[in-house]
Amino acid sequence: MKKLLVGSIVMAFCSWQAAAQTYVLTDAENSVEKGNWQITSEGLKLKDANFSIEQKVLHGGKQEGSKVITITSKGLTIALSPTRGMDLLHVVGNNVRLGWDSPVKEVVNPQFINLESRNGVGWLEGFNEMMVRCGYEWTGHPVSSEGMLYTLHGRAGNTPASKVEIHVSEKAPYEITVRGLLEEKSFKKVNFETWTELRYIPGSDAFTIHDTLTNLADYAHDYQIIYHSNIGTPILEQGARFIAPYKEVTPFNEYAKKGMKEWQNYAGPTKDFDEMVFNIKPLADSQGKSLAAVINRAGDKGASIEFDTHQLPLLTMWKNTDTLKQGYVTGIEPGTNYAYPVTIEREQGRVKQLQPGQSTVFSLTYTLLGDAQAVQKTEQRIKQIQGDIKPVISETPIAKE
Amino acid sequence: MKKLLVGSIVMAFCSWQAAAQTYVLTDAENSVEKGNWQITSEGLKLKDANFSIEQKVLHGGKQEGSKVITITSKGLTIALSPTRGMDLLHVVGNNVRLGWDSPVKEVVNPQFINLESRNGVGWLEGFNEMMVRCGYEWTGHPVSSEGMLYTLHGRAGNTPASKVEIHVSEKAPYEITVRGLLEEKSFKKVNFETWTELRYIPGSDAFTIHDTLTNLADYAHDYQIIYHSNIGTPILEQGARFIAPYKEVTPFNEYAKKGMKEWQNYAGPTKDFDEMVFNIKPLADSQGKSLAAVINRAGDKGASIEFDTHQLPLLTMWKNTDTLKQGYVTGIEPGTNYAYPVTIEREQGRVKQLQPGQSTVFSLTYTLLGDAQAVQKTEQRIKQIQGDIKPVISETPIAKE
């Protein structure tokens, strides 16, 4: 073992891997924090492998103390932040980028964010991720109900991980798993733990998010989640398309109604466009799997997200094709819910519940489509799931905010 | 002097001790922060002594940067957090534990808490202490009054100490004093300083909290304080009893009314129990001293709190015998006030005031009762104070929240 490998190295025989080395970067229970840290496949003497995993503590402005973990490989480079709910910052590789250019540049430490500010949209002051977990206590637009302010998109994305572990499989292809524990705990109110996982096989063009939410309380508790996954240039451009197999689509509000005819087609950066949101009921294959993708104009770049409709039955498409400086971006957002305030979601019967001790899993696979062939394969799969089913395109929003 | 003793060591001839060594761990005025730090009686070459005092900086999740000071001795082990208002986390020894098991496990850094969240009960996201100071600007349940949100139980418990000093008496029995300065300061609004003290003679089965609150402003200012002292297993159990000499008890609300008959007896962990709160007017001895205790079923374990009714004229008993996972716990809460919102306490004339420059002291002695003899002695003392006075057990809450 090289000296590089300081810290807790455990030979773990985990249920999901025959054998793996485990590196504990953060552990609140034992008061562990590695800070700046790195391993490389070379240092680990892994044959025919070529990757590194690094944790870096950031400095300056509102990102003081924020941490970023970056996996670098011949395939993808994946960056996520333990300080911000294990959210994905950006993914690059295979000629493609997942991510976007938000006006917010720093990886903002939640210590500097008041989620209640601006009437419940303080969340926007840290929003620049490629994927944010919007949950798990609630999700969606903010609303005041019985004096309580349900802030935009919940709190998981602004929760620093209580435990962070990295597993590297000892056998080729050396699957890497980054695990993070998010605690949403408040005496009397909530006792949620979410073990987040990012699973990546170095060199491949896809990765999986595999999260397990558990209600540790002795009482049932509502939960909601939207996996807010955001894509900008170079995939998003004038003429880019959104594709997904679906039963029905409805506009989120009166403004989105105006965009129904062209809802699957993207404009270039457009002043005063602001945002349109579309609520989708996805179709799935016989296993319950569905997927959605954004494809560039030429059809040779794209990104797809596969998700399980048993876990995440609904899909939101967020079309934010405003100017580049405002944050030109689209969101593919599989979820248990639409983005309406929790009060509306509850009224309309979409809020789910976990029984005492019950766990539930959310699994999503993101694929970076780097050439025309990969794009076509994805299009075919979507067509196959759609089959002969003619989707309903409704013009009437199902709710009024 | 050993090398272990880094930092400011001052031979102080203090008013309360003939001679003591003083260790400054934190001092905002001089920008001192020792971080991880330790002394031992061995290192100090104190004859026939056996204790250590350690400060540790915690890591991970929402406890990043929180500090804990732990006194370890042949008698008690006492842990408190300078980051959280010098509050006591837990005390163990003499076969007994003071403390409980909250769903909140981390020693949450106030940087991660928004006291205004959840309509003013953000405090619950950090609540797991054995003793929290609920004050000093206000205490009690949250209320909005003239646009201002008086958040649950005030702010002292989420105030990081501006100064932390440890005194060790040079003469046997080497009394240890941990002092912490809490500042509640806001231009125009408040200028409170509280010097908190924990006094402990190593090896003994009791310790004293001795706090001095001063109004540094040139205007009189209201204050309120509840010493929210929390006990779970093993003392609390089905058949455990609450004992105290008292003039009168009233239920806090309609729900507590249902529990009046059995108010001094505890159930085991009970699903859907939630909490009942009882307002008590304590009786005192000729010096004004009163005490309250929780005793286990067998009568061989318990904990008592002695307090001065001139300082803390009221007593709240909080019966939170819900399930273990929800936080099975009872509170003995001597205070200037009951736990009603400050608006109600003010209406009913219970809010106290400090004149410009005026100080007031709160002194409480916690004793861990480790055997039947200690328990009996406490029962006798309570009976003695009660004497022939028959308490009034009222069924009507004195206020409606």
Place this chain on the structure above:
Amino acid sequence: MKKLLVGSIVMAFCSWQAAAQTYVLTDAENSVEKGNWQITSEGLKLKDANFSIEQKVLHGGKQEGSKVITITSKGLTIALSPTRGMDLLHVVGNNVRLGWDSPVKEVVNPQFINLESRNGVGWLEGFNEMMVRCGYEWTGHPVSSEGMLYTLHGRAGNTPASKVEIHVSEKAPYEITVRGLLEEKSFKKVNFETWTELRYIPGSDAFTIHDTLTNLADYAHDYQIIYHSNIGTPILEQGARFIAPYKEVTPFNEYAKKGMKEWQNYAGPTKDFDEMVFNIKPLADSQGKSLAAVINRAGDKGASIEFDTHQLPLLTMWKNTDTLKQGYVTGIEPGTNYAYPVTIEREQGRVKQLQPGQSTVFSLTYTLLGDAQAVQKTEQRIKQIQGDIKPVISETPIAKE
């Protein structure tokens, strides 16, 4: 180059200086944070110079992690805080002090401040600066409008700088420039960057604040700024005077109305005085320059602020001659606005706007008047600008809060 000079030293040929050494203390973009750091003119081998520049990281209480930069010279000693919006803490020299004694003593880290607390005046919990930037999204007294709480005096003063650079000119007189970048950014809501500058020629009795605010968004955005500059003893005393050339003065509210006759004269520390605020329309010279000053009773100490009425057309005088312990202080506050809530400022047409990409500059020169001659020169300049113009002294507040 001495070893003392660790870190990024860049030979920069900047637009505003022929040649300067640049030291980067903080840089979020490149995750740089120097922490404790110092340079001296001796170490830099600058002939005939005598100054040092130091950054110190503070500890204890709510100032844990706050940074202070101090320029020490034969002339002035200037302290500012990058953690608190590059605001000036205090300036001493030339027999004079700019600054005051707030009940708040710590340099509070914004991580510990909730600006929304106390119904929008959480800002007061950190207020002790000699000069706070009150802006730039909004300024003035708090107000709730359409559910959003516009907190007291905006957020710039509680924004940690994302970049901090120090430039030292290579040629005598070795002008020092401390630059700091403040980001007010929120997806969809605001994209402001302000490059703040403090310019000081070592040994001189004056310094300049030169701030450039840029709207990086693709949409126009309102802005407001008040340079809240605060002076206490020894300049402020019974018999001290406020002088400025002006067209018109009005009381801020009914209470200030009672003080109109004596509005330019200061009382000594006065119990129950609280504060009076006066709105002033300043007069300027042909270049648009105006100035205001506070002069002591003897007329041999004072401080003046020169500002550009094209940039900052309005002036607020804040008379807070309450007791010493409450914070005996007066404010000279050049601004785009008065201190009314943004709703009133907007109604009355005083809120300014920046077009997409547009920048605007605010430049103010503070002079410490150390003797009767300097005071007289300032009085003469003010008289000269006033000329024959008779100011209107109105008794009616222009708005009702």
